[in-house]
Amino acid sequence: MRGAYAAARPGRSEARATLMRPIAEKIFFAGEHLAGPLIQTCGGARLSGEAVARQVAAQLAAK
Numbered sequence: 001m002r003g004a005y006a007a008a009r010p011g012r013s014e015a016r017a018t019l020m021r022p023i024a025e026k027i028f029f030a031g032e033h034l035a036g037p038l039i040q041t042c043g044g045a046r047l048s049g050e051a052v053a054r055q056v057a058a059q060l061a062a063k
């Protein structure tokens with residue numbers, strides 16, 4: 001198996017902040033690339049996914 005990891009080009013790390021914002025409150029992104037201090041880890045991917053799931057659940061509950 002080949003591996004992979006997320007890396008931002010120098011000076012482009014702000015793109016992660018852009019990906020963290022939902023699009024039209026309908027499209028949400030999660031994963032190891034958005035995991036803050038746990039970027040590039042499986043644990044970060046899990047925590048990011050759980051955080052986004054909570055966002056989606058809260059949004060659905062508010063409707």
